[in-house]
Amino acid sequence: MTSTAGLLQGRARGLHDYGVILRDNMRILRALVLQDNRSFFKVWSRSSKSSIAYESGKIYFENYQSCYSCIDSHPQLLYKLPQRTKLEKIEDALQFSSPLDKSLSTPSDHKPCLVTLTASNWLCRLSSETGETLQRVYLSPQHKFKYLHWDQFQERFCVKSVQNKGAPFARQAGVSQNTLLHLAIFNVFPLEIVGMLEINKTVFGNTVTDVVLTQGTLAVSHSTKSVKLYSFDWIINECLTKRLKLGEVSPFHEGRTVGEPPYGVPVNIVIRDCPPVLFEVSCSDHSVQMGGHPWHSIHTPPHKKHRGTHHICSVAEGALAKNGVRDMNCCSLETDFIYFHPDESGRIIHVGPNTVKMLRCVSGLESDQPSEVVEDFSITTHKHNVVPRVTVTSSGRTVKRVSQQLDDDPDQETFRAVEYEDEVDLLVLVLHDNQSGELLKTVPLRRSWDVTYRNELYYDKDTIVHIEERNSNYRCHVYKLRAEETR
Template sequence: MPQLRGKNVAAYLDLRSRGIFDAGTLSKLNLKILRGIVLQDSKDFTKVWTKSSKSTIFYESGRIYFENYQCCFSSLPSEPQLLYELPKRSKAEKIEDALLCQCPLDKGLPTPSDQKPSLLALTSNNWLYRFSAVTGQQLEKVYLSPHHKFRYLGWDVSQETFYVKSIQNKVTSSARQAGFNQNTLLYLAVFRVFPLQLVGVLEINKSIFGSTVIDVVLSQGVLAVSHSTKTVKLYSFEDILNKYIRTELVLGEPCHSEGGKTVGEAPFGIPVNIHINECPPVLFEVSCFDNGVQIGGHPWHYIFTLPHKKHQGSYRICSLKDNTLAKHGIQDMKCCSLESDWIYFHPDDSGRIIHVGPSTINVLKILSELESDAQFDIVKEFSITAHRDDAASHINVTSSGRTVKRRFYQLDDDPDRETFRMVEYEDELDLLAVVEVTHREDEGKAHVRLHDNNTGALLKRVPLVESWDVTYSHELFFDRDTIVHIEQTKNNNFCCHVYKISRGQADE
């Protein structure tokens, strides 16, 4: 491998043309070049496109969705372009939820269409569709049930296995006549993708999991059940599947236990084939505020808040192995703000933790003490801080020149102060995008700060042209050379703004 330090883009391209690198090295090198271009002082982000909508706007992986996923634009070109529009649907066929599926790179698939990205869409009338994410062409469809209202999609294992979840406590008269249990809270249908393959359907029954059950999610092969007693219990879905599945069902084939009706076709749908008749062994249990627990890190740890309101904003980091609280495992910014701070495991798989407050972002890592694993230590790797002139903010000077000191303090997220509103990680460029907002001249002014993911160093600030009204919801996405800002506006409308890297004066 030749030494590349100090070579310019032309030299890299010359080496690539001669086939010196493999595909993985080339991709990494291309992204390194792109990162350098994005961070150049001569390159600015310029707003190239704006589009409004009366319904919620969604963005994922270079695609912008309008009208409940009916209309799709690609954000990859220099200005977003329409990819496709799905045929108009009735209210009964409205798309309730959707997931974007990226095709696997490590194996061949049955048809060429499976090798391209797909959009999974769940409609109001219980149909699950798979569309081409490039053309909008319908590839597959599955009817779920005539008795249970399904509304939510979620990943179990991202891009491999997903689940469809029903709404809660809605047993119809036809379901009662069919003998469905009144203690059933909801139903889960689990599928594999590319192409769609049914894993199974199960019910979450209060007589099995407890009368206090209020919700359930499936993630990374773990069934997480939340209780009104502020308790979360985790179960192995693989063990449930192995022990309680009664019948293997295949989409499009007859179900012999139901008189040969076709699985996944209307009006039959998919019957329950995972029958849990006793509570499975609990893998892990914790009492926490708002039923919120996160698991991650290296080695495995979990983050939670004690289940009392007085502990809100104070986070505990404990070892998953033995529930031991880590040294410095209580993280509390003690901020006085309208919106609380938030904490989560870093999405870069480094095992680190990001703790975000109104004026401070701490990136933490888990260390073992010397060679002993008896206790782990939470240490601060770096911090990102907002500019605050606290001394000046507490002193006013009257027209006569008299100095008056304020008797009250501003909130940490007061609109007049520079405040962090969100943090986005760009994995391919290894950058943290931090949105800072300051209220000036009767409107909010926002900047996107680009920080090095490993050191926290500020590398670039990008001003957003549109104002940022903190009273409405906002989403921001940083994707390679593109920034997408989706905002809620007055009258419950929505607007999407797209920024692209442009040529600076040095390139003219």
């Protein structure tokens, strides 16, 4: 604690700049979390008939109608929005963090906010603290928008429409519908429209089934089990017809305002010819991940023999990395999962029922050798021995039978969630060091999980949030860091 006291004294005298102070604060918090006499204790629970969401220290109930802050010792109600009609129902939402490195035109642009999408195609920017509406953008009277997701986290997001099924009479007459869906892309802080574009089968092919914008690439899925990636920057440079500005007169229709009813946001990115393909892969479930340093992809080939495996391939070389076929060889109800580490280190986390492996791609670009996947560390659970079942036959002979037990059997210690807390650099399985995998502390939550239902775990500085779903009922439990003697 001597070093912690020194950090506090230096901070009080103003010896460091903001970045140094923040890092010092996180080191102090990490030391407190790992103290032997401190643990996490449940301080609050709440049930709901509708789904519960958590993000950035806030818990949302009743389809984002109620917001609770987790900053204090117990969650506190921040705001409750008025009851909404079906047309005003919130379809999806994203939370935006306030920027620290920009000077914006209005004070409200600096406020953390929640951007919501309503059933009536309104994009609304709400204050995260009060629920006050700060900005409203009308998208379209023609296309039904329903989904929000990040393209580049806290920089650019995408609003996605439902897929166009065509009018019933047109389908009956055999008239094909070439338009699959529409995407509206926005920058944040301040909220600005990048453009609206149409995904058309005449451009991308009749086999196109879905599209998502992620990490600056347009990922197009096909019914042939292939995924093709295109550069979104190339699309903007080559296909942007006119720039749009929210609240100003539309360059397409005089007298109509961009982002206001009844016109909304016009299509200003027109793709007439298929863009150059950056990367193409055949994969199961149209699932491919991109990341790493240098770039690698993770996917499962569609062939039956590859089922249950994950293939890690170099994007530059277009080849499978050495040791790139990853297979947990587990027997469980839940499949293993694999993803690029959210700390942007380029590492890969592979999670099975009783093993977590931290992988790293070693580049082969400086030589003729292919890239290689190496294991930094692995974390395993403690497995209990199965007690054989003893049966005595009519002749008096004793027979021992060992029944096959699943790796994620409820009686066994299993991994159900892996959470990363970036500010204190901890992997939350039971609190492992993010760099070495060393077990630093075990945190009992004193509540057993029913693994047959969906469970979500979030770790945020001194708070753990557990959200569980049982038979369409939801319950949220909040745990706070406390000294043992203050229970």
